[in-house]
Amino acid sequence: MGRVALVTGGTRGIGAAISVALKDAGYTVAANYAGNDAAAQKFTEQTGIKTYKWSVADYEASKAGAAQVEADLGPIEVVIANAGITRDAPFHKMTPQQWQEVIDTNLTGVFNTVHPIWPGMRERKFGRVVVISSVNGQKGQFAQVNYAATKAGDLGIIKSLAQEGARFGITANAVCPGYIATEMVMAVPEKVRESIIAQIPAGRLGEPEEIARCVAFLVSDDAGFISGSTVSANGGQFVV
Numbered sequence: 001m002g003r004v005a006l007v008t009g010g011t012r013g014i015g016a017a018i019s020v021a022l023k024d025a026g027y028t029v030a031a032n033y034a035g036n037d038a039a040a041q042k043f044t045e046q047t048g049i050k051t052y053k054w055s056v057a058d059y060e061a062s063k064a065g066a067a068q069v070e071a072d073l074g075p076i077e078v079v080i081a082n083a084g085i086t087r088d089a090p091f092h093k094m095t096p097q098q099w100q101e102v103i104d105t106n107l108t109g110v111f112n113t114v115h116p117i118w119p120g121m122r123e124r125k126f127g128r129v130v131v132i133s134s135v136n137g138q139k140g141q142f143a144q145v146n147y148a149a150t151k152a153g154d155l156g157i158i159k160s161l162a163q164e165g166a167r168f169g170i171t172a173n174a175v176c177p178g179y180i181a182t183e184m185v186m187a188v189p190e191k192v193r194e195s196i197i198a199q200i201p202a203g204r205l206g207e208p209e210e211i212a213r214c215v216a217f218l219v220s221d222d223a224g225f226i227s228g229s230t231v232s233a234n235g236g237q238f239v240v
C-alpha cells in the first residue's frame with residue numbers, strides 16, 4: 001500500500017481526476033465529498049476509491065473525518081484541499097450569506113482540512129499539502145468578490161505553511177487552474193462559455209487531468225524542494 005492521500009471534493013470534477021491520478025501513481029486515496037451520494041457511489045464503482053462524506057466547512061466534522069480515514073487506511077501523508085464552491089453575484093447584489101458560504105468552504109475549509117492532519121505530518125517529518133486555488137484568486141473576477149478573496153487567501157495559507165512545515169519535511173503548494181471543463185464551468189450558459197474561451201490564448205478549456213498531473217508532481221518525492229509555490233495552469237490566460 002502506498003502513502004495515504006486525502007482529496008477533499010475528490011469525487012467530482014478536478015478532485016475526481018486528482019483522486020484517480022494519485023491512485024494510478026500508487027497512493028491509497030480517500031475521496032471526500034459534501035452530499036452528492038449518487039455521484040460518490042458512481043465514482044467508487046468506477047474507480048474502486050473509498051469515499052467519505054463530510055463538509056469541509058465544519059471543523060469538528062473535518063477532524064472526525066480525517067480520524068476515520070486514518071483509522072481505515074493509515075496516517076494521511078498527502079492532503080489535497082480541493083473542495084470549493086461558487087456563489088457568484090456582482091458586489092452590490094452579493095448577500096452576506098453568499099459571502100459567508102464561500103468563505104466557510106473555500107477558505108476556512110482549507111484550515112479545517114489541513115489543521116487536524118498537520119500535527120501527524122510534523123511528528124512523522126513528512127507531508128505534502130496542495131491547495132487548489134484559482135486564476136481568479138490571482139487576478140480577481142467580476143461577480144466573484146467572495147470567491148476571489150478565498151482563492152487569494154488560500155495562496156497566503158500555503159506560503160505560510162511552507163515556512164512552518166519546511167523543517168518538518170512538509171511542503172505546501174498551490175495549483176491555480178484557469179477555466180477547466182468541469183460541471184462548475186459547463187453549467188454556465190454556452191454564450192458565456194464561448195466568451196470565456198475567447199480569453200484563453202490556448203483557445204480551449206483545460207481538462208481536469210491536466211490539473212491532476214500538476215498535483216501528482218507536487219506531492220511526489222521529486223518535488224521535495226518545491227514549497228510555497230503557485231503553479232498556474234491556465235492556457236496562458238493570466239501571467240503572474
Ligand code: NDP
Pocket residue numbers: 008009010011012013014015032033034035036037039040054055056057082083084085105132133134135176177178179180181182183184185
Ligand atoms: P465541482 O463542482 O465539479 O466538484 C466539487 C467537489 O467538491 C464535489 O466533490 C463536491 O462534493 C465537493 N464539495 C463542495 N463543497 C464541499 C464541502 N463543503 N465539503 C466537502 N466537499 C465539498 O468543482 P470543480 O472540480 O470545478 O472545482 C474543484 C476545485 O477547483 C474548487 O476548489 C474550484 O474552486 C477550483 N477551480 C475550478 C475551476 C474550474 O474551471 N472548474 C477553475 C479554478 C479553480 P459533492 O459532490 O458532494 O457536491
